[in-house]
Amino acid sequence: MGQQLESQRRVPPFRVERFKQRFDAFSEIGRSASGAMNRPFGSPADLEARAWLVRLAEEAGFEVYFDAVANLWGVRPGQVDGPAIVLGSHHDSVPDGGRFDGPLGVLMAIEVIQSLQEAGYQNALPLSFVSFTAEEPNPFDLSTLGSRTVAGRLTEDQLNAAADWNGRPLWEALTAAGGGRDRLAEVRKSRDDIAAFLELHIEQGRRLESAQIPIGVVSGICGIYRETVTVAGEANHAGTTQLPDRRDALLATSEMLLAIEQKLQAADNPELIATVGRLTVTPNAANIIPGECQWILEIRGGDMAEVYGFRDACMQVFADIAARRGVTFRRDLMLDQQPQPMSDEVIQALQQAASALHLPYMNLASMAGHDATHIASFTRAGMVFVPSLGGKSHCKEEASRMEDIEQAFYVLAAATMALDTAIATEEGYRHGDR
Structure with missing residues (x-):
């Protein structure tokens, strides 16, 4: 299937064995004896996961950095100095969670951008991946911490006042994870920084599996x-x-x-x-x-x-x-x-990518919260879902088929190229312009 899709849309081939090796290796971080994931924000497993992602991203040729709240960013510069097309999700887990929730989107973001680079794609705008800090509920009682701070929805006073259930200050954990209070003013992003955001995630329900459809295009988040x-x-x-x-x-x-x-x-x-x-x-x-x-x-x-x-x-x-x-x-x-609709532009790009690749898709709303909720509050954002087997999530039985993940790769890669070209052209970015 990879060769057929590549020829249709210039989409690079999906290096499935490379992706599986990375995914399986990352899934060992925070894995308990029962096979469940325990990688909450601020834990030793969280710190180990961050170091692992930094090594991978640097080997893949990204310019890597942490912001003040320890969101991990990796950038591939573009031909023009404009806002980035960003792909990503989160790497933390709920207690006794599954392997796919979050890390699938982070590792796929790296895979898509690296594959485009290896195929010789000349991106106009910068391409970036992100792994947001503390998406899941955590001992500091601040879920989607990283994306909310980027969107300006968490204030400095809230961050300063937060502590975990044992009294550990939030800033102590953020600093250990790569952040730092002195850089807080730089975290907030706008449409001038992020032109579009794409997040791949497992559905965490049974609608796609029941309909036997591999791709979900998310219309909005509850x-x-x-x-x-x-x-x-x-x-x-x-x-x-x-x-x-x-x-x-x-x-x-x-x-x-x-x-x-x-x-x-x-x-x-x-x-x-x-x-x-x-x-x-x-x-x-x-x-x-x-x-x-x-x-x-x-x-x-x-x-x-x-x-x-x-x-x-x-x-x-x-x-x-x-x-x-x-x-x-x-x-x-x-x-x-509040409920958050996704961007019509991104939805259309994802739908057109799936149609051009002859991949069935379903439009659906998300009843789970995601980092995309907050990024969509200030710029174009969209999500792709892949089926969850048995509708299982937040448990060790969580799983998705690699065949569906492969199809999501092609949709994301095609949509990334389409958005890169369209936004750079429509907004007239030139070298040195912002």
Whole structure:
């Protein structure tokens, strides 16, 4: 297939064995005995992954650097001094996660740009890859940290105030990863720096696999709302306190969580979902009634009016449960991220690339958050999805077929060339111009 596609669109061949070797080698970093990935931001595995990517990028001929929040950038200069076409994703993982979520997009970004260079492609604009810092939820409670800072959506005060669950300051971890507070002013990017951004990612769902379609062109990314809920009851002796005298924070929390599920079932909306995925019980002892529970409520949807409406309906039920059980609850906002459409120009470039290569594709919205959400807030951005086998993600069983990944390479390479030519021509960049 590679030779056929190359002849149709001047797309360089996909060096599948090279890519597999790199992907498999990178997948050993942070791999547990069970085969799951544990590579959270700030961990030794995160630092090892960064050093590995730097070595690979330098060997592939990129000019490599870290910015203040330790985003890793690699640049291939263009024929004109204009904004870059950037490809990339992230390299960190969730606890006990899979190999593909994030690193697939980073390694493919390097592969696409290196392959274009090896094929003699003369890019007009600079071509760059990026691996964003801390895309996944992490001990510092700042997910998509790198891309949000690039987009100006994280402030210096927020970065300065952040610490992990053990009190480690965020800047200590960022400095160890290659960043530095003294360079913070240089992190923020604009359309004058990034002309377009492309991110390859696994779908993390079953729509592509069910339709037997190898390529997903993402139309937009859902909104994400997160808040911390703290339910306060009364810790007391588990043996001597009778039921009428108990103010059990865990039982109240359990009832609240079941109410969330019941309201979701009643809503019956495929583009509205809610999850409680982190729960802390205090004092968490077998012979003590739980006095406090803290948990994170996450709601996702394509329409934030529906998200807020669902949230408010849940809070009414929570208030009734709390009054009946003699507990109180407090809410603290963590994230209120609006839905983000992708760029029509990038969507069209991806669709035209797939059509010219005779590759079936599907337009679909993402119900997962990605770095592209934030980059799309200030410049052209788009995403390509490849099928996730069984729809599995954020687990060690996460997998995608190399045949689908190969097809994504050709779409990304063709779209990169098309955007490079179109943007440089339309915006009239010349040597020395910005």
